Amino acid sequence: MSKIPVIEMFGPTIQGEGAVIGVKTMFVRTYGCDYHCSWCDSAFTWDGSAKAKVRMMEPAEIMAELLELAGDNFNCVTISGGNPALIGEGMGEFISMLHARGLQAAIETQGSRWQEWFYEVDVLTISPKPPSSGMSTNWEVLDSIMNNLSARNKVTQSLKVVVFDDMDYEYAKSIHRRYPLIPFFLQPGNEDVTEEGDISGRLLERLEWLFNKVIVDKEMNLARVLPQLHALIWHNKRGK
Amino acid sequence: MSKIPVIEMFGPTIQGEGAVIGVKTMFVRTYGCDYHCSWCDSAFTWDGSAKAKVRMMEPAEIMAELLELAGDNFNCVTISGGNPALIGEGMGEFISMLHARGLQAAIETQGSRWQEWFYEVDVLTISPKPPSSGMSTNWEVLDSIMNNLSARNKVTQSLKVVVFDDMDYEYAKSIHRRYPLIPFFLQPGNEDVTEEGDISGRLLERLEWLFNKVIVDKEMNLARVLPQLHALIWHNKRGK
Numbered sequence: 167m168s169k170i171p172v173i174e175m176f177g178p179t180i181q182g183e184g185a186v187i188g189v190k191t192m193f194v195r196t197y198g199c200d201y202h203c204s205w206c207d208s209a210f211t212w213d214g215s216a217k218a219k220v221r222m223m224e225p226a227e228i229m230a231e232l233l234e235l236a237g238d239n240f241n242c243v244t245i246s247g248g249n250p251a252l253i254g255e256g257m258g259e260f261i262s263m264l265h266a267r268g269l270q271a272a273i274e275t276q277g278s279r280w281q282e283w284f285y286e287v288d289v290l291t292i293s294p295k296p297p298s299s300g301m302s303t304n305w306e307v308l309d310s311i312m313n314n315l316s317a318r319n320k321v322t323q324s325l326k327v328v329v330f331d332d333m334d335y336e337y338a339k340s341i342h343r344r345y346p347l348i349p350f351f352l353q354p355g356n357e358d359v360t361e362e363g364d365i366s367g368r369l370l371e372r373l374e375w376l377f378n379k380v381i382v383d384k385e386m387n388l389a390r391v392l393p394q395l396h397a398l399i400w401h402n403k404r405g406k
Numbered sequence: 407m408s409k410i411p412v413i414e415m416f417g418p419t420i421q422g423e424g425a426v427i428g429v430k431t432m433f434v435r436t437y438g439c440d441y442h443c444s445w446c447d448s449a450f451t452w453d454g455s456a457k458a459k460v461r462m463m464e465p466a467e468i469m470a471e472l473l474e475l476a477g478d479n480f481n482c483v484t485i486s487g488g489n490p491a492l493i494g495e496g497m498g499e500f501i502s503m504l505h506a507r508g509l510q511a512a513i514e515t516q517g518s519r520w521q522e523w524f525y526e527v528d529v530l531t532i533s534p535k536p537p538s539s540g541m542s543t544n545w546e547v548l549d550s551i552m553n554n555l556s557a558r559n560k561v562t563q564s565l566k567v568v569v570f571d572d573m574d575y576e577y578a579k580s581i582h583r584r585y586p587l588i589p590f591f592l593q594p595g596n597e598d599v600t601e602e603g604d605i606s607g608r609l610l611e612r613l614e615w616l617f618n619k620v621i622v623d624k625e626m627n628l629a630r631v632l633p634q635l636h637a638l639i640w641h642n643k644r645g646k
C-alpha cells in the first residue's frame with residue numbers, strides 16, 4: 167500500500183472556486199510541492215512550518231477519517247495541496263475507493279507533473295502559475311498533460327489561471343490561446359493571504375478589475391471569471 | 407415576423423449567477439410577466455413603471471442592436487425578463503439567428519409556461535419561485551416542462567431556487583427531491599433591491615447563512631450554492 171502525506175482534512179464545506187464552485191465538498195490537502203509560489207495561500211503545505219502535522223496515511227485511513235468527519239453528508243472530495251500530482255499509486259487507490267462509494271474526486275494541480283490516475287479524476291483542474299508567482303511554466307510537460315487528457319476525452323477538465331496583474335493576464339491569455347477548447351477560468355489573486363479580518367471589499371475590487379478586463383477583450387468571450395467564495399465569506403481563515 | 411417586447415438591452419457584462427456564472431454575456435430583457443414576486447429585482451419589467459420604454463422589436467432588429475453595442479465582443483446572449491416564456495414564435499426566430507452566428511442563447515424563466523423553442527436554448531434555467539415570492543407553483547405545468555426537457559435530453563438545463571428564509575429552503579428541497587437528476591442551484595435572496603450603496607456585506611452574510619444550511623443537510627450533497635456576483639460588485643445598479 168502506498169501512503170499519502172496528508173497535512174489537513176476538513177469539511178464538509180462549499181467549494182469556493184473553479185469549475186465546481188458552490189458544490190459541497192470535503193477537502194484533503196496533501197503535503198509537498200514542486201512549486202513555491204510567492205503568494206501561495208497554503209504555504210504551510212511546503213515551507214516546513216507545519217511539517218510536524220503531516221501524517222503518512224493509507225488510502226483506507228483517509229477514507230475512514232472522512233466518513234468519521236462527515237458521515238454520508240457529502241458527495242465530493244477535493245484533493246488539493248501542495249501538489250497532489252507528486253503522489254503516485256496511493257492516490258489512484260484512494261480515488262478508486264471514492265468511486266466504490268459513489269463519491270466524486272475533484273483535484274487541483276498546477277500541471278507540472280503527470281500521473282496515470284488523472285484519467286480517473288471526475289473534475290480535474292489544471293492551474294498553471296502566472297509570472298507573479300515567481301514560477302516558470304514547463305510548456306513541454308503542460309502540453310503533454312493536456313494532450314493526454316484530450317486523447318481520452320473522459321475527464322471533466324478545466325484550466326484555471328490566477329491573475330494578480332497585467333502580466334498575469336497576458337499569461338492567462340496565452341494559456342487560453344494554446345488550449346482553446348478546454349473550459350477556461352480566471353480568478354483574481356488574493357494579494358495578502360495573511361491579513362486578518364474582513365477582506366471581502368478588497369477581493370471584490372479585484373474581481374471587478376478582472377471583470378472589466380474580460381468585458382472589453384474579445385479573446386476572452388469564452389472565459390469564465392470567478393472569485394474565491396470561501397475567501398469572501400471566511401476570509402483568510404484556514405480549514406473552511 | 408413576430409415581434410418581441412424589449413425593455414432593455416445591455417452588455418457585454420459578466421453573468422453573475424446560476425449555471426453559467428462568470429461567463430461574458432449580453433442581456434436582453436423582455437417586458438411582461440405572469441408573476442409579480444414580492445421581491446422581484448426587475449419589477450419595472452411588469453409593474454408598468456417603465457412601460458413607455460418598451461420597444462416592439464423584430465428578432466433581426468434585436469440582433470442588429472446587440473452587434474452595434476458589442477461588435478464581436480461576446481459569445482452568449484442571456485434572455486431574461488419578465489418572463490421570456492410568454493413570447494412564442496419571435497423568440498424561436500431570435501434564437502435561430504443567434505445560432506446562425508455561432509452565439510449561445512441562455513434563458514431564465516420560472517417554469518410557468520412551455521414554449522417549443524425551449525428545445526433550442528443552449529442554457530435553460532428554470533427558476534420556480536418559493537413561498538416568500540407570494541406566488542404559487544403550478545406543479546402540473548412545471549412537471550410537464552421538466553418531462554419535455556428530459557425526454558429530448560438536448561438542452562443544458564438546470565433548476566435554480568432563490569432562498570430568503572427557512573420556508574423557501576424547504577420549498578427548494580421539495581424541488582430538488584422532485585427532479586433529483588437535474589443540476590440544482592440555490593441562491594440567497596437580496597432582501598432589499600432598492601437600497602443604494604454597497605450591499606455586499608449584507609449579501610455575503612446571507613450567502614454564509616445558506617452555505618451553513620447546505621453544509622449540514624445531507625439531502626443537499628449535490629446542490630450548488632452561488633451568489634449573485636453582479637450584486638456583490640455593482641450592487642442594485644441597473645444595466646450591469
